[in-house]
Amino acid sequence: MVGRKQETQELNNIYSSGKAELVAIYGRRRVGKTYLVDETFKNRITFRHAGLSPVEEGTKEGNTLKKQLEHFYFSLQLQGMPKSHRPQTWLEAFFMLEQLLQSKDNGERQVVFLDELPWLDTPGSGFITAFEGFWNTWACHRSTIMVVVCGSANSWILDKLIDNHGGLYNRVTHELKLEPFTLSECKEFFKYNNLVISDYDIVQSYMIFGGIPFYLGYFERGLSLAQNVDKLLFLSNAKLKDEYNRLFESGFKNPEIMKSIVNLLSQLNAGFTRKEIVEKLKITDSGHLSKYLKALIASDFVIEYVPFGLGKRETHYKLIDSFCKFWLKFVNEKENLDSAFWQPNVTSNQINSWRGFAFENVCFNHIKQIKNALGISGVITTHSAWSKRPDETGEKGSQIDLLISRNDNVVNMCEMKFYSEEFCVNKDYHETLIKRQSLLSTMIPKKSVVHGTLITTYGLTYNEYSGDFINTITMEDLFKD
Template sequence: MPFIDREKEMAALESAYANPAASLFVVYGRRRVGKTTLLAEFCKGKRVLYYLATEESITSNRAAFREMAADFLQNELLRSAKDASWETIFSTLFAQSCNEKTVIVLDEFQYLGKADKAFPSVFQRIWDTQLKSKNVEVILCGSLVHMMMEQTLSYSSPLYGRRTGQIKLKQIPYAYYKQFFPEMQEQELILYYAVTGGVPKYIELFHQGSDIYNAIYQNVFTPQSFLYEEPEFLLRHEVQDIGSYFSIIRSVAAGNCRLSDIAASLSISATSLPKPLKTLCDLDILEREVPPTEKNVETSKKGQYRIRDNFLAFWFRFVYPMRSFIESGHAEIAMQRLQSGFITNHVGYVYEDICRNKMWELNAQGKLPFLFDRVGRWWGGKDTEIDIVALDTNDRSKILFGECKFHQNTQMQLSELRRLMSKAAAVQWGTANREEYFILFCISGYSEELCHLAESDPHILLG
């Protein structure tokens, strides 16, 4: 599979490499997101010592690293120094000057700190006394997000303040999917993105399917498939009480979005939820949404939680509730349920996210009537919800409302614009005579009436 996206991350690593000063980069992110691939691409053609830490003892890791360093230097004396300390190994690595910058990658760095809690302090001493004055770029990489944050980024970490840069690697945006599937039309691309969610490993697996449903069946809907138990695998090393976290995600997937609703659905106190919810947000599994019209986003009582990760949202909606059928050999029943609700209960929401991201692109390109600094979903009361509301918090005279429809074979009609205009009246924000704009997104296009209206009215936009 081709190396796609990651331009900003590569630029940051290359900039540090080009700088004559030493650099210490922290690269972290969830499993399967492509960290190792990014580093492999960056390391091409460079003088590199790459070490993948394991969950073995710190003594075993040190011995393995010493062997790699000895191979790297072709140094038999180091190879025979069985009791060499970490400090000795690193001092030997840089005992002789080299004109070419050396890149040292410690992958799965968190396992070293897990095996020996003192290791971050040991490495901090090595950096301060040896490495920071050398011609070196050190990259600490890890896939257990919480451990990496604690060991390298938190204020309590011995390495705090030493790093010269950090990259939290995330999923590849939808905008790049055409490069993965160049023959696909946009409607089908969105279906694939709705399940794989920009995770390179998942994209690679789904390349093998002849269509989206066949790919889902092969890779998710059989107990032996790679992704059948993926959510459990992702959470197993990140949290201790995996059952409690699963229950929270399942509750959110079932439509319990407010903290009080999640607590009620699980029959627990709402005061016990902020910590696990924050953990799930740190892991990019959940996110807290607030209507863009709220004055104080952080303290707003209108906050709602949603599953941020496309694959996990898909899995908890269509796999987890159907595991009994799948494991009893009746996956066809699960597939029938999937096909009846896939578009309306999952893809439609993913399409809304795609459109909101497109709003930022249009905003940056100056293709909208005004520049905004907030965009998001808006809700008020029980039944009133607007897919897109965009506004400028410094100019309350203009506001933009949007509607997104993933109609596979039906064009968007004028009646849907009128419904949007009606709902917009419920949004209390801005001046009494604010100027209102409306933008529509539909995967199957727009009726002639809508097209003519958009041509004649600058307040109506078609995405």
């Protein structure tokens, strides 16, 4: 298995704990949760079941519970339960599971894997009450039982299990959030699948697919990156042409409002404040919006941050999911997916401009690697974007891609440049940097200093202006663990 070394070790340690365990694994859809459990506990799973997807045309609300229970009954039968009547409630279904596990108990660890758990909790089904009874009355008292639950509806996992204030309060013994691959793990993944691809193109693949192994697994040997992008997203039979809608329909109860928020956030790289979201979408500023934003953050689609020098009231919500950003910018605009788009336009001004903004997003997702390259992995820091909009006096606005404010009295003013060769600072850009640094210097404590920092692909060309950057971080640094 590529990557996931820490997660695999943690799961194996829990397996060997000698006590009852309830493990909740969550993360963005397609990030590899099921694969992680399958590979870690290969041939060691006593019982497994996956909920039925709520995305099914023609399904009526009234028969959803019946179908879920019927499917659970079939799983019980396939894994050793004698033929019986079908359960009518979740309480009865979990009682049957208890009976099955007792019949298989030989004193060794029993792993129960319930995948896509949120899908089982259909309206009015009583699922949570039954699961509480299963765990609190029976499973938690058996030292051999290890229950592993997964789900892509991260807000459900957090609200109903991890942060539950009812019968499951503080019952989850371990929680594990599975993150997308880093650039290093993407490189390892491509190598494992015998795909020959340069680091430069791996970064571009990250700009599009965001380190999601499910998407990268569709790459075909012998095709260039551009050919693979067309095959997966732009041709008439593209494998991922419906993926954007599926992400929201399978992961959220209110997919349309979620998509409207994401669509808005995609329009500005720095994101928007809550007030701006309310105004632009013409929605009510209520607890429902808080839940929507929390769910998007939990699913790794969005981050919240306070721009440098501002207060919490100016908290911004920024879209960081590369796949969503790419789909909304390029795929959503195409009326017909019937011909190659990426290959004939790969050197166009439109795509070159996009690469610059997309590289910023790659860097935002590799702050750990950037800190390591700066030698400040142990320093407490905060990071954010910063922008100053034009004012009424006619003063021009300004923007800094990434600021890293450090507890050792340094602020790294980071500029991100995605180039196919070394980056060269010319006179105009030099003057822009001086203005930005001068403006920033008026906003930081007197005890602090500003370090110009360049994050780019192949480094910096030495000339009379190269001294503007005290630190230069290259693509090679971003690929380090």
